Amino acid sequence: MKQYSGDDLGKENVINLYLENWWVADRESLLGSKPTIYNIEACEDTKILMISQEGIKEMTKVTAFTN
Numbered sequence: 001m002k003q004y005s006g007d008d009l010g011k012e013n014v015i016n017l018y019l020e021n022w023w024v025a026d027r028e029s030l031l032g033s034k035p036t037i038y039n040i041e042a043c044e045d046t047k048i049l050m051i052s053q054e055g056i057k058e059m060t061k062v063t064a065f066t067n
Helices: 027-032 053-059
Strands: 002-006 012-017 039-041
Touching: none
Parallel strands: none
Antiparallel strands: 002 012, 002 039
């Protein structure tokens, strides 16, 4: 997968490339509860897991995610 943004001229600016089995998100958007400025595009068939804000809060209580 790739995370990218587009500029006013239509140019694609790749921010990150992700390997198989990696989680992808815009951390600032997720933690700040605001829309992302990035796009995420799958380069092959992909499974999507959607987690609510409440689910994220619960996950951060688990030691494995905070250390």
